[in-house]
Amino acid sequence: MIKIGLLGCGNVGHIIATHAESIRVAAVFDILPGRAEELAALCHARPYTDFDAFMREDFSIVVEAASVDAVRIYGEAVLRSGRDIIVLSGGALADDEFREHLVEVAREAGKKIRIPSGAIIGLDNLKIGQVSPPSRLLLRTTKPPASLGMTAEARTEIFKGLAHDCIKQYPKNINVAVALGLAAGRDADVELWVDPAAERNIHEIFVEGDFGDIYVRVRNVPSPDNPATSYMAALSILTLLKNLENPLVVGT
Ligand SMILES: NC(=O)C1=CN([C@@H]2O[C@H](COP(=O)(O)OP(=O)(O)OC[C@H]3O[C@@H](n4cnc5c(N)ncnc54)[C@H](O)[C@@H]3O)[C@@H](O)[C@H]2O)C=CC1
Numbered sequence: 001m002i003k004i005g006l007l008g009c010g011n012v013g014h015i016i017a018t019h020a021e022s023i024r025v026a027a028v029f030d031i032l033p034g035r036a037e038e039l040a041a042l043c044h045a046r047p048y049t050d051f052d053a054f055m056r057e058d059f060s061i062v063v064e065a066a067s068v069d070a071v072r073i074y075g076e077a078v079l080r081s082g083r084d085i086i087v088l089s090g091g092a093l094a095d096d097e098f099r100e101h102l103v104e105v106a107r108e109a110g111k112k113i114r115i116p117s118g119a120i121i122g123l124d125n126l127k128i129g130q131v132s133p134p135s136r137l138l139l140r141t142t143k144p145p146a147s148l149g150m151t152a153e154a155r156t157e158i159f160k161g162l163a164h165d166c167i168k169q170y171p172k173n174i175n176v177a178v179a180l181g182l183a184a185g186r187d188a189d190v191e192l193w194v195d196p197a198a199e200r201n202i203h204e205i206f207v208e209g210d211f212g213d214i215y216v217r218v219r220n221v222p223s224p225d226n227p228a229t230s231y232m233a234a235l236s237i238l239t240l241l242k243n244l245e246n247p248l249v250v251g252t
């Protein structure tokens with residue numbers, strides 16, 4: 001059974017730790033001691049607020065469900081320790097210099113940085129963009145204002161531009177846009193909307209290229225403990241972990 005170290009004991013961390021059937025959570029780490037202790041008790045793991053002590057535990061993969069900052073701070077050390085890392089806060093990799101460095105560290109260490117599909121669908125075949133670049137790649141995200149900690153009387157566009165700029169302003173809400181760009185091989189255009197009538201986190205993906213065109217709409221149920229995060233994001237990590245050792249690989 002795969003043993004994981006969980007980096008981040010918030011909303012997604014809870015869903016992973018309490019729904020893990022094909023994996024064992026060996027250790028959990030959070031900057032907030034109460035969160036680490038509470039989650040560790042729930043999944044019979046060891047709690048840590050000291051990263052070096054966490055890394056001395058016995059696990060082969062780190063699952064990051066914390067923040068863009070956490071990936072920047074701890075990503076390299078995880079890879080250098082000889083573990084793969086699953087990165088949910090993929091927005092950290094929007095920074096070209098940081099991403100190239102982290103990929104080089106992973107290559108040297110013979111380890112992998114895995115970006116799950118998270119709260120969207122379609123990253124698998126969007127990788128065709130690396131062979132035949134899309135002429136259009138747009139993500140239109142609509143969330144309830146509370147997800148972004150704000151109020152709004154009407155549907156309002158709060159950002160329009162490139163994913164690598166959007167993630168700097170909204171690091172907890174638009175990691176999906178960076179993941180789209182990493183899959184397709186070019187930065188995604190982003191429209192971020194708040195809508196007081198929205199009850200779900202809606203991601204609409206528009207792609208055009210030599211292959212034809214795509215429109216995908218994902219209407220995500222917010223997670224129980226963090227409305228900014230769609231429940232699908234946690235399911236996506238659980239699924240990635242469940243399939244890690246499966247010899248049958250489905251999807252591009
Ligand atoms: N790629 C995707 O599709 C999605 C990505 N996300 C991202 O996943 C991450 C986790 O989401 P949630 O669990 O809902 O967030 P959350 O806010 O509920 O939990 C995050 C936890 O990580 C801890 N943390 C943050 N920075 C840390 C650091 N530097 N060191 C140690 N602990 C740290 C916090 O104390 C908190 O307990 C967020 O960055 C979120 O933006 C969320 C949804 C979808």
Ligand SMILES: O=C([O-])CC(=O)C(=O)O
Nearest residue numbers: 119173174175176229230
């Ligand atoms: O959960 C979502 O809908 C998307 C999200 O927060 C992110 O990409 O950071």
